[in-house]
Amino acid sequence: MRKISTGNKAVAEAVALARPDVVAAYPITPQSDIVETIAEFVAAGKLDTKYIPVESEHSSMAACIGAGIAGARTFTATSSHGLTYMHEMTNWAAGARLPVVMANVNRSLAPGWNIWVEHSDAIQERDTGWLQIWVSTVQEAYDTTLMAFRIAEHNDVLLPVMINLDGFTLSHIMQPLDTVEPGDFIPPIHLPDPVDPAHPAGYGTIAGPADQFRFRYKMEQAMQDAKAVIAETEQDFARRFGRTYSAAEEYRAGDADVVVVALGTLGKEAEVAVDILRDEGIKAGSVRPRWFRPFPDLDLAGKELVVIDRDYSFGFGGVLAHEIRSKYLTKVFSVIAGLGGQEVTYDDIAEFVRKRRIGEEFWFGVSDHV
């Protein structure tokens, strides 16, 4: 069915189709109407889910973990300070190998007190063992949420998944949305060894150095195995529903000399910039990594790269730029843009490409040489 939806509403509708056993949540702008919409579904009897209104994000993740250890399918959503407050428990969810699905509506961190889009919140969760994906349209938010449950709960993965959508620029904008009847696309959840009094065992018991080392190694193996599960899930989604996704979306990148790389809505905006540049005779293209963990295998050999970061690792640089630099040993023009909701248009992106200085870092709106 075709309708008009915001990003937040699209996520909530997809979550309802996945029929989670437990949703535990705390409100935060600009995430709130994801869980408000789910609460409405539950109140109206459209969704047989236990909705736990917790007193903090630390507790929302803790409640998902508690239910998950008993074998439940769980969902929560958060943003910004909610995510950083939850950070202790995001580590716990991944380490306990629980397939929690969470929408994170990307937002800046205070101070200053800022509710607009920035990717720093999710980037700070980079090393927790969560799969992370960035979506760029309302449709993609919906489709990805459906896929996230199947990927997270796959026995080769069993890691939590964070779906990132840009605050306001995606969470609150209206776009066309084609909904689906998922049928058996998301199989029933079957977690190994749920807690059971008939089989006493310790969950999360003290583990010595050797065991902890093995647990960490297995998490990394699951991250690598997730790549195949993601690909298989995206292919099955395309077969059933006709929409194609991949670990990274390329746009006119094959023969390009210079490629813009960015996450989320900026990555989508870059496609317009590419068309403008192509009209000017600049052989530009764009690559938008959807998955950030596991990091996709990109074909960037021999190309100049303009990497836009909506985040920053202080004392080091833009995180995406540095990840690409270290993984592909390639030189990039690192653009820091869009922090705190700063407006970045496709014209701005085209200008980054025209005036790129490979090997340098440029703060849009602060540095003066572009």
Add this chain to the structure above:
Amino acid sequence: MVVIAEIPSTEYVLNCTSACAGCGDSLALRYVLKAAGPDTILVMPAGCTAAFQGVYPKTAYALPVVNIAFAAAAASASGLSTFLRAKGKKTKVVVYAGDGATLDIGLSAVSGAFERRTDFLYVCYDNEAYGNTGMQRSGATPIGAKTTTTPAGKPEIKKDIDTIIAAHEPPYQATACAAYPQDLFRKVQKALTFEGPTFVHILTPCPPGWRYSAEKTVELGKLAVKSGIWALYERENGKLVISAPTKAAMKKPVPLEEYLAPQGRFKGIDSATVALLKGRIAENFRRLAAEEAGS
């Protein structure tokens, strides 16, 4: 009244814990689990009890234990209990958390779970300090007690968690002491007959933390009750009943000095602080008696 013969001989705390000699907490845990029985899941934040369960892949507890972060036990239990009830399961969910996890870092989650009417029993074992990390002061440390972070004696009074819990109007709450296992057993058993959130607060004397000789744990627990510094009662649907040992103490308390003297943590406590503690005991007795009388 529970007689010893009614307490099951089944042990859920196996003979392989790494608890300290004379640990009041491990004594309390034995009776809590005996009262709860086999269809029980423990949710356990960081603390002594989590530490002495043993190291993966082994465990010293013959019940499933969900270990969880310090501040997260009540919320995790909320998720666990909500899901189990949704599946139609009656399995008892028991949080077993120390005073630091309950009174300090986890208080917000405790309050949230009680406000949401989580169907669980929350047990706080209270050794009046962060025992697992080396006896630092907690919100439960009494005034005058020396800890590694209050070497001159804690200047503040013990936080009154029972009144905080009472404000949440749980169907049942009780205080207990590791030195009174029958009373403890009965209260835990009773707590588990209620639907909704229940609370049992157990004083668990701690030889290294309180700095007394390990064989004196039961004696110290009894002195705590007999001196009145620890009062035993239960509150069922808002109605308070004072337990027999405390009734006796209210009539004829042993001098508080007999409780303080064997403990290194109170060494050198000044007379003004002792007087303050005595005043608080008298005031607590007066308050409990008035509540029980309904006046």
